[in-house]
Every structure is written in structure tokens, then in C-alpha cells.
Amino acid sequence: MISPRRSPADTRLRLLAETVLQPAFAGTTPPDWLRRRLAAGLGGVVLFARNTPDAETTAALTAALRAENPEVIVAADEEGGQVTRLESATGSSWPGNAALGHVDDPELTEQVAAELGRFLAEAGIDLDYAPTADVNSDPANPVIGVRSFGADADAVARHTAAFVRGMQGAGVAACAKHFPGHGDTGLDSHHDLPLLDLDLETLHRRELLPFRAAIQAGVRSVMAGHLLVPCLDRDNPASLSRPALTELLREELGFQGLIVTDALEMKAVHRGADIPELAVRAVAAGADAVCVGMQRTDEESLLALRDALVTAVHDGTLDEERLADAAERVHRLAAWRQEARRSVGTGVPRTAAGRAPLGRLVARRALEVHRRPGAALPLGEAPVVVTLAAPAHAALDGPTAWGAAGPLAELRPGTTGLGLTENQVSSEALDRAAAETSRPLVVVVRDAARLAWVGRALHGLLERRPDAMVVELGWPGTDRPGAVHLATRSPSPVAARAAAELLCGSLPD
Known part of the structure; x- marks a missing residue:
């Protein structure tokens, strides 16, 4: 039986769609299906602790990924303190944002981020889902806490900017999260949809201040949070909201880098919804990279996401120019990473014992x-x-x-x-x-x-x-x-x- 011939237009759309996906996977070596997708143009992957038992293994893994696609963006959550991937078994070598905010020495924060960035660069990580730019304005919120630089928006803003400068000065792209701010919510978006119920003036004066500082510092990426912000959009969480991502973040705040979603399997948005449909809605709203696979993924589920994006272009749900723009922003980040690594270089020890006692x-x-x-x-x-x-x-x-x-x-x-x-x-x-x-x-x-x-x-x-x-x-x-x-x-x-x-x-x- 002769397979139907794909048109050049469909081939291009498939490539664009795979470029904007950031799946996770199991194991410390790339599975065969992932190698195939990388060779076909998959734009990114996200690593979890199951992939990164130590820095040496991580470095070998990222080299294997890059052998299939030199432009692949390798991302990980390495905040320091409470949230770490490369040191999950032992705990982080750095105390994290709340400790840095309490010391309140932005130069020290920049030094810590630079040291952490060099550690990640040596392990082959290109994009760090950090810093947490949320203001911990409600100390009872269940998801931010010590991940935040503090409860004062001005302090969080200056330390967010310092972290961005340090991390990116080491050749690793920073990612300010969780836009537009997760610190005044009563629910954890891993489990339910939080409500950020405040007026527009308070949002700009408090929650958005650290994101403005990150943008002014040149942050390469911003992560959209899964939270409902009625003053922006009463119907959609920020990660699926055009008013939040395109009108506010892109147009009003002037951010021109990569907008990435938080993991689409989180119950704040998943809750029985079709993940391929969520991917389409996210890209249509303004997201450029779709993070999936927090609970692992496989080739079948990845192709379902790709095909949903292609179908959405065909049926008019997703504008082709929007998909192409998202893919282009992924390519820009890959080009920035390659140039930054050439300028900075690497070479710090991969073991905790070899690092400076910062x-x-x-x-x-x-x-x-x-x-x-x-x-x-x-x-x-x-x-x-x-x-x-x-x-x-x-x-x-x-x-x-x-x-x-x-x-x-x-x-x-x-x-x-x-x-x-x-x-x-x-x-x-x-x-x-x-x-x-x-x-x-x-x-x-x-x-x-x-x-x-x-x-x-x-x-x-x-x-x-x-x-x-x-x-x-x-x-x-x-x-x-x-x-x-x-x-x-x-x-x-x-x-x-x-x-x-x-x-x-x-x-x-």
C-alpha cells in the first residue's frame, strides 16, 4: 500500500508544531522515540530528577540529546533551595530565594545565580525555569513560600533582576515565573485552579513589578502560570489567556522573548481536559513553548500534540503566523544560547564539593x-x-x-x-x-x-x-x-x- 504523499505545506506545519513542544521523558539516556523526534526537529525537552541523578550523568544525557539536534533547548527547574532537579537526592547546594531576599544583597544574589548558572551550563542545561518572581504577599499560600525572594514587591523585583543577570551572564537563559504572579493565591496549581482576585492597579503595583524588572534586565523567557486572574480574563487561566500573554505581557510590558507554559498536566488546567486542545489554546493565546510530560510522555502523545496544532491551523483555530512566530522565538533562544556559551565558556566542577562555598x-x-x-x-x-x-x-x-x-x-x-x-x-x-x-x-x-x-x-x-x-x-x-x-x-x-x-x-x- 502506498502511503499518501504529504504536501510541503503540511511538512512545514509539522516542523513548526514540533519546534514549540517541550516534552519530558523517562530515563537517563534518550529513548529511541525521542531521538527520532529530535532528528525531525523537536525544539525542546524538559528534564526532571528522574533524568538527572547527578551532574555527570546529566552532562552525558544533554550531549546525547544535542547530538540528535544541536539546536534543542534543554530546560530544567533549578531554583536552588526547595526546588532542585540536579541535586534532588541530596538537596541543593544553594539556600534559595527566601534566604537571598532576607540577606537583601543583590550583588550576592547575582553571584549565586552566576555560580548556579555555571553549574547548569557545565551539565548542558540551556534554560533554567528560574527565578520565581512571585511576591509572597500571602504567607499562607501553599505553593510559593521560600521559593519567593520575599513579601515586598520592590525587594523581589531587585533580586529577580539580579538573578537574571547572574544566570544569563553564565550562558543559561533565565525564566521568570509564574506570570502574572502566584504569591497571593490560596490554592496550589498542581492540584486546582488558583484565583488571583485583585484589581488591575494592585496587579501592576505589586505582582507585575518583578516581571517588569526581569524584562528590563533582559530575561530570555517568562513562564505563564496556571491561575485565573479575573481583572485580566474571567474565562481563561493566564497560561491560556490572550489578554494575559499577548495583550499584557507581549504588547503592554514589551516582552519579546520566549513565553513558556507551566506543565499542561497540572490539574489547574488539565482536570479532564484534552491536553492537545490545551496546547492549541496556549499557543493561540501567545505561548511559544508548551511544557508537557511532568508525568512522562511518549511518542504517541507527542505526535498527538503536534497533529492537534497542525489541525488547528487547517481549521482556523490557530493562525499559521502565530505558530510560525512561536517557532521563531524558540530558534532565537537556541541561537542566543549558542552565542552566550561561546562568549562565556564553561568549566566549573560538576560536583558539589568542587564548588565555591557561596x-x-x-x-x-x-x-x-x-x-x-x-x-x-x-x-x-x-x-x-x-x-x-x-x-x-x-x-x-x-x-x-x-x-x-x-x-x-x-x-x-x-x-x-x-x-x-x-x-x-x-x-x-x-x-x-x-x-x-x-x-x-x-x-x-x-x-x-x-x-x-x-x-x-x-x-x-x-x-x-x-x-x-x-x-x-x-x-x-x-x-x-x-x-x-x-x-x-x-x-x-x-x-x-x-x-x-x-x-x-x-x-x-
């Missing part, structure tokens, strides 16, 4: 210490460490380790630890945890002010042991409970180590 410096400077008069510090003997183990954040990708029991045990041999989840907390469990009164008690928490069960368990322990010390590794509340309270604003290993060093009296000057 992350440790930030973590130490970010420590906020509250000490009640008469509180015993440093620890004179090995403590009991109780960790109130909150569930992993939805933006994480794998069981990233967190907590301070490990570094405390290194500094005070004989330290013992106990982890309590929400289901394990009871009056009897708290009694047992606080029973050994001859030894210091250290309680390690994350987001105790936001997570009601963590706050209740913490105060239950402090009622039993008023002398207990508290290490907060998340976004701190307005009070500082405990005989000694340390706020790190980061769950990263470097932040936990800094807290342990201070508690043990071994923090360097």
Missing part, C-alpha cells in the same frame, strides 16, 4: 536568631531532635532530603532523632518525644505557621519542654516560639548545616 555563606548570613533570656546556647551535649515531617511540596520531584538531625549528629555525636508525620502526632507521641528531660530538645519544622498540624504539634512540644530550641526551615511566621528560634528560610542542606553550627557553637565568624 551557598554556605548565604545560609549563614540568612540565619535569623531569636533567643529568650537565659536560654542555654550552645548545646552542651547531644540533643534529641524531633522533626515534624511535613509532606513534600508538589513542586518537588522526588524525595529530596531535608532536616537538621544529620548535621547535628555530625557535630554532636550521640544525637538521636525522631520524625513525626501528621498521622503520627498524638498526645502520647508528644509525651514520648519530650520525655528525656536530661538532654536538650531541638524541634525541626517547615512552615509551622502555615501548616496547622505542625503548629499545634510544635506548641504541644513547647508546653512540655519550654527549654526546647526550634529550627524553622520554611517560611517563618510572625512569632518566634522556643527558648531559641532559628529561621533559615530554606530546607536545603546548607541551611540546615548553618543552623546546626550555630546551635553547637561552631558557626565560623
Whole structure:
């Protein structure tokens, strides 16, 4: 049987459609289907922790991807702090945005972003889905927290710009997210559709300020968030909204780089919807790259996305010029990356031990210490460490380790630890945890002010042991409970180590 001949126009449309797709995949080597699609012109891929167990493996993977298509854009979420891909198993070597915002030294933020950028460049990453430019204006929001530089829009704006300069100065494209701002929402877009319910004046004065700063700093990419913003569009989330992406971001704010969607499988937009249809709506609204495959993808699903875009051009749902413009913006980013790498070069060590101790410096400077008069510090003997183990954040990708029991045990041999989840907390469990009164008690928490069960368990322990010390590794509340309270604003290993060093009296000057 003779296959029907494709017209040159259809071949061109298929190429344009594949150019704007950024799928994920399984494994640490490219599967055969992905090699075929790359050779056919697939424009990008996104890596998750399942692809990046270490930097050396990641570098080999990205080289294999680029061997099939030298212009492919390789993207990853590497924010530092809470969200990391290349260091998912061990935790990030950098404490992240909230710690940097608390220190409030934009030059230091730029240095950290440059170091992180060199690390990514050496591993072959072209586009970092960072920085988080959201203003954490509602500390109870479940999705941003320590991923934000802070609650003050001006501060977030100056650190967003500094991060962009540092990252792109290292030859890796930055991506400001989650446009137009996710910090004043009550839901996590991984699970439901958040509502950003404010007036247009507040949106411009607060949420959009960091994105304006990123654009002025030359940011190469902006990620559209899955959130409903009625003052812009009452019917569509921002990621599928022409008023948000084309009229506001592209025309009013003047952004000319790559607009990428957050993952289309997120329940904020998916919720039973057809993902190929969502891809068409996103590109029609103004998106240039479609991120898919958070839960993995395959050739069949990728071709369904491609064919949906082609069909949409044929039936008039999607303008061909819009699709061509999106593909051209992908090519521009690829050309920028190639030129930037030639200008900057790479060559930093791929292992955490080989990098400069900048992350440790930030973590130490970010420590906020509250000490009640008469509180015993440093620890004179090995403590009991109780960790109130909150569930992993939805933006994480794998069981990233967190907590301070490990570094405390290194500094005070004989330290013992106990982890309590929400289901394990009871009056009897708290009694047992606080029973050994001859030894210091250290309680390690994350987001105790936001997570009601963590706050209740913490105060239950402090009622039993008023002398207990508290290490907060998340976004701190307005009070500082405990005989000694340390706020790190980061769950990263470097932040936990800094807290342990201070508690043990071994923090360097």
C-alpha cells in the first residue's frame, strides 16, 4: 500500500508544531522515540530528577540529546533551595530565594545565580525555569513560600533582576515565573485552579513589578502560570489567556522573548481536559513553548500534540503566523544560547564539593536568631531532635532530603532523632518525644505557621519542654516560639548545616 504523499505545506506545519513542544521523558539516556523526534526537529525537552541523578550523568544525557539536534533547548527547574532537579537526592547546594531576599544583597544574589548558572551550563542545561518572581504577599499560600525572594514587591523585583543577570551572564537563559504572579493565591496549581482576585492597579503595583524588572534586565523567557486572574480574563487561566500573554505581557510590558507554559498536566488546567486542545489554546493565546510530560510522555502523545496544532491551523483555530512566530522565538533562544556559551565558556566542577562555598555563606548570613533570656546556647551535649515531617511540596520531584538531625549528629555525636508525620502526632507521641528531660530538645519544622498540624504539634512540644530550641526551615511566621528560634528560610542542606553550627557553637565568624 502506498502511503499518501504529504504536501510541503503540511511538512512545514509539522516542523513548526514540533519546534514549540517541550516534552519530558523517562530515563537517563534518550529513548529511541525521542531521538527520532529530535532528528525531525523537536525544539525542546524538559528534564526532571528522574533524568538527572547527578551532574555527570546529566552532562552525558544533554550531549546525547544535542547530538540528535544541536539546536534543542534543554530546560530544567533549578531554583536552588526547595526546588532542585540536579541535586534532588541530596538537596541543593544553594539556600534559595527566601534566604537571598532576607540577606537583601543583590550583588550576592547575582553571584549565586552566576555560580548556579555555571553549574547548569557545565551539565548542558540551556534554560533554567528560574527565578520565581512571585511576591509572597500571602504567607499562607501553599505553593510559593521560600521559593519567593520575599513579601515586598520592590525587594523581589531587585533580586529577580539580579538573578537574571547572574544566570544569563553564565550562558543559561533565565525564566521568570509564574506570570502574572502566584504569591497571593490560596490554592496550589498542581492540584486546582488558583484565583488571583485583585484589581488591575494592585496587579501592576505589586505582582507585575518583578516581571517588569526581569524584562528590563533582559530575561530570555517568562513562564505563564496556571491561575485565573479575573481583572485580566474571567474565562481563561493566564497560561491560556490572550489578554494575559499577548495583550499584557507581549504588547503592554514589551516582552519579546520566549513565553513558556507551566506543565499542561497540572490539574489547574488539565482536570479532564484534552491536553492537545490545551496546547492549541496556549499557543493561540501567545505561548511559544508548551511544557508537557511532568508525568512522562511518549511518542504517541507527542505526535498527538503536534497533529492537534497542525489541525488547528487547517481549521482556523490557530493562525499559521502565530505558530510560525512561536517557532521563531524558540530558534532565537537556541541561537542566543549558542552565542552566550561561546562568549562565556564553561568549566566549573560538576560536583558539589568542587564548588565555591557561596551557598554556605548565604545560609549563614540568612540565619535569623531569636533567643529568650537565659536560654542555654550552645548545646552542651547531644540533643534529641524531633522533626515534624511535613509532606513534600508538589513542586518537588522526588524525595529530596531535608532536616537538621544529620548535621547535628555530625557535630554532636550521640544525637538521636525522631520524625513525626501528621498521622503520627498524638498526645502520647508528644509525651514520648519530650520525655528525656536530661538532654536538650531541638524541634525541626517547615512552615509551622502555615501548616496547622505542625503548629499545634510544635506548641504541644513547647508546653512540655519550654527549654526546647526550634529550627524553622520554611517560611517563618510572625512569632518566634522556643527558648531559641532559628529561621533559615530554606530546607536545603546548607541551611540546615548553618543552623546546626550555630546551635553547637561552631558557626565560623
